[in-house]
Amino acid sequence: MKSLLILFVFIHSLLAFDYALEPKKVSETTHCFFGLSEVMDERNNGNMSNSCFVNMGTSYLVIDSGPTYSYALQAYEKMKEIKNLPISYVINSHVHDDHWLGNAYYKEIGVKIIGSHAFEDEPKVEKTRMQMRITPEAYAKTTQEFPSIFVENEKILNIDDKKVHIVSVNKKAHTDSDLFVYIPSQKMVFVGDLVFNDRIPSIRDGNLQGWIDTLDEIREMDVEFIIGGHGEIVDRSSVDMTYNYVKTLRERVAALLEDGEGIAETINMVKMEEFKDVNFYDSMHRQNVDIAYRMLEWGE
Numbered sequence: 420m421k422s423l424l425i426l427f428v429f430i431h432s433l434l435a436f437d438y439a440l441e442p443k444k445v446s447e448t449t450h451c452f453f454g455l456s457e458v459m460d461e462r463n464n465g466n467m468s469n470s471c472f473v474n475m476g477t478s479y480l481v482i483d484s485g486p487t488y489s490y491a492l493q494a495y496e497k498m499k500e501i502k503n504l505p506i507s508y509v510i511n512s513h514v515h516d517d518h519w520l521g522n523a524y525y526k527e528i529g530v531k532i533i534g535s536h537a538f539e540d541e542p543k544v545e546k547t548r549m550q551m552r553i554t555p556e557a558y559a560k561t562t563q564e565f566p567s568i569f570v571e572n573e574k575i576l577n578i579d580d581k582k583v584h585i586v587s588v589n590k591k592a593h594t595d596s597d598l599f600v601y602i603p604s605q606k607m608v609f610v611g612d613l614v615f616n617d618r619i620p621s622i623r624d625g626n627l628q629g630w631i632d633t634l635d636e637i638r639e640m641d642v643e644f645i646i647g648g649h650g651e652i653v654d655r656s657s658v659d660m661t662y663n664y665v666k667t668l669r670e671r672v673a674a675l676l677e678d679g680e681g682i683a684e685t686i687n688m689v690k691m692e693e694f695k696d697v698n699f700y701d702s703m704h705r706q707n708v709d710i711a712y713r714m715l716e717w718g719e
């Protein structure tokens with residue numbers, strides 16, 4: 420009997436992937452699991468985006484559920500070691516799958532999930548991008564579970580007498596489905612992938628001017644903490660890298676387009692070397708110039 424048990428534990432350990440998650444304390448009430456500054460692969464198994472827990476008093480509010488069922492389960496286990504609280508809601512900042520595939524776990528334990536109305540039109544795919552790039556062991560039990568509560572413009576939750584404003588950006592910025600979550604009592608705003616502070620952002624699904632305008636609004640907010648979807652900077656300076664990058668990219672490409680430069684010349688000319696030490700510069704920047712040129716050529 421004992422050997423059977425050992426065998427079971429052994430087989431189970433082969434099947435489960437241990438993300439070795441460690442929550443980092445952001446404030447008295449808030450912990451985040453900060454993802455690695457990498458692309459999703461079979462080593463990190465999607466642990467490359469942020470998932471945060473805010474202790475609202477008698478429950479946790481979770482912002483972004485992470486890349487898989489098992490990631491979400493392991494994150495919540497870690498948080499229960501800090502304080503064993505139920506979860507009131509999970510909020511998904513946008514439709515990119517590294518931020519919401521953990522919904523599968525939270526749905527199973529009966530948590531309500533809130534997201535942008537853009538999820539209503541989002542197709543379920545045969546295989547997610549995450550699923551194609553990570554191991555089947557890490558992806559086990561992960562199913563595509565969309566939010567069941569949608570935010571059109573703004574939704575205000577009252578949790579333990581504290582207001583939580585979930586604001587839909589309602590224009591294309593990082594994607595056409597970005598939300599930010601503002602908690603006035605904590606002087607904190609969660610902005611999803613409107614802010615990357617550890618890597619060059621991907622602009623593929625976005626709009627440059629919409630993104631700049633949205634970050635201008637966020638920079639005006641009366642908050643101490645601005646927490647993005649990637650990167651560990653959580654004070655007001657967390658916005659700077661993305662803001663400067665997107666703004667400079669737009670200005671330089673627009674100026675060359677105005678001068679009648681072609682796309683190939685523009686890609687060669689807009690080097691923006693001040694960003695060359697930022698992660699993903701080599702793999703992402705030229706592609707971003709290409710995308711920016713095409714966007715601006717068509718009037719964004």
Ligand SMILES: [Zn+2]
Nearest residue numbers: 513515593612
């Ligand atoms: Zn994203």
